[in-house]
Amino acid sequence: MSIFSYNGAAIVAMAGKECVAIGSDLRFGVQMQTITCDTPKVFKIHDKLYLGLSGLLTDAQTLHQKLMFRHNLYKLREERDMKPSTFGHMLSNALYERRFGPYFAAPVVAGLEPDGTPFLCGMDTIGAIETAKDFMITGTSPESLYGMCESMWRPDMEPDELFETVAQCLMSGFDRDALAGWGAVIHVITKDKVISRTLKTRMD
């Protein structure tokens, strides 16, 4: 049993035309047993920046708290929100600081830069960062998620199209995954608002 598949998760983030969307499943389980189906794995950092964390849920939660701590201090000192690209690098640095005792979490960062361009990046458990222009995924069934995203993603999608695409990729991706699913939540981030939708899916 791998530490990364102890809890289970599925996270998809995609870039559209001046918008990004990020979604995750809602299952919280301990190996075979499902505990709840209302645990999203996507967290808001600020209005234009969302963070998805897969892997061991306790590490994901702690990482999220530590990052909120750092972002809050940054906001107080610099009197501005952190840019998504800056956040990604800070997160990469923070993960590498624990190189020999890492957080068992794989993050996906999705947001809009101050000039409106979408920003997506993902990294492994020790902070190797990779930026993407199309989509970023992480979870317990990466092959399914990659397959879905690769075939369904198109450039320059409008927010509503983007939502549909992320929803379909996420749902079909985690359908074959015993450890992820049980509902989904998707946030679509645009210049002036964020639309969050919760999906009812197969509850198995």
Added chain:
Amino acid sequence: MAESQYSFSLTTFSPSGKLVQIEYALNAVAAGATSLGISAADGVVIATEKKLPSALVDETTVQKIMTITPSIGVVYSGMGPDFRVLVRRARKTAQTYYQSYKEHIPVAQLVRETAAVMQEFTQTGGVRPFGVSLMMAGYDDNGPQLYQIDPSGSYFAWKASAIGKNMTNAKAFLEKRYSDEVGIEDAVHTALLTLKEGFEGQLSGANIEVGVVGPNRSFKVLTEAEVNDYLQEVE
């Protein structure tokens, strides 16, 4: 007088509420060569007298204006060695920031951190305050900025200011000449004229140092030839 009974220890307040060591540190600054800075609409200029103790000193090896990041430079009045220690610390702070955020440190943040170091040395046991005031100039997302940092650790943003030996006269001169709309070229001329006011002898590229940062966000110390060119324009 009663004050001097409290001037032996840094960490002891005098009856009037002063930390006498800091007052004395400011005296060290006031005895140093004049430095000044002017913040223009599209850039910042800092300049200083490079008064060398003897004609035999190789002035090309003396550097009073230092770069901290590609967009931030700093000049001082006071004790040279103390300045170099602060520059080392400031450079390290800036690099640590860049390593975490992959973004160059904003001027105000660097000023805050450097001022915090200077304040530490006014409250720790066994150390003395730095005998320098710094003039930090930089250009970031908030535009051109000029800050002064004192030995106490207090810092102020200035439109134009001077520190060191001739500061009162220099500041009076700057007050008369400053205007919000000056461009960087005019600011350099004003800086040179201000230095000239208190200078004994003839100004030349060899006995002053000038640093400039413009909208290209690249802080540069002017070469001797460039300074001489500006001086000619000012004559």
